Amino acid sequence: ETDEKRILIVEDETVIRDAVSAYLERENYAVRGVGDGQSAVEEFQKHSFDLVILDLMLPKLSGERVCRAIRDVSNVPIIMLTAKSDTMAVVEGLEAGADDYVSKPFKVAELLARIRTRLRRITHQSGNQEAYNPAHIERDGLVMDRSQHTVSVYGHNANLTPLEFDLLFLLASNENEVISRTTLLKEVWGYADAGDTRLVSVHIQRLRAKVEKGPEHPDFIHTVQGIGYKFCTSSENIK
Ligand code: CA
DSSP: OTTOOEEEEEOSOHHHHHHHHHHHHHTTOEEEEESSHHHHHHHHHHSOOSEEEEESSOSSSOHHHHHHHHHHHOOOOEEEEEETTOHHHHHHHHHTTOOEEEEESOOHHHHHHHHHHHHSOGGGOOOOTTSOOOSEEEETTEEEETTTTEEEETTEEOOOOHHHHHHHHHHHTTTTOEEEHHHHHHHHSOOSSOOOHHHHHHHHHHHHHHHOSSTTSOSSEEEETTTEEEEOOHHHHHO
């Protein structure tokens, strides 16, 4: 089946792995499960996946290291599983390149919602005619192509993950408008109400590292203290 999305689940707790696998298979995903970090890296090298569910506490190789190993070679969406009490682990996982996370114990339906959001691309939707939905954005050396999902900065491919692309696209297609963290969590991560704003700040950091010449003095993505972010080019900023 060409439409069938392939998911790798990395989780050493068999009960969770089996329950999630069974649930996702009923939702017509093709699921492969492994129980340690080393096997995860090997499995990822052998097969292609559309999404990875990654527990952080794993035998042999930590989830964080698995995440970095995958990010070295792929922009595949990664959703991590964390223990609710472990707030540091969330930040470490996000900094290692995870897109989103679900805290244990979780409802599988909640995980499914997160998976669906990551597999859909906001920038593919063209139904909303009122929204400014350009195919191509070009500002001061930054070029975004929506059909190819590519971004280049001063001629160099920025190699963004799908999530980073969507985040930048949302900001850039609303040039000079302040977009709140809540709005970004809703539009990019699919959170109906309050989500973890660290998702936004860590991903903005990662995005800046890829598209800004000097991430500390951004040319494109500007922080609006206490509210959110605004895309504007530095030349306009001087005015
Ligand atoms: Ca574990």
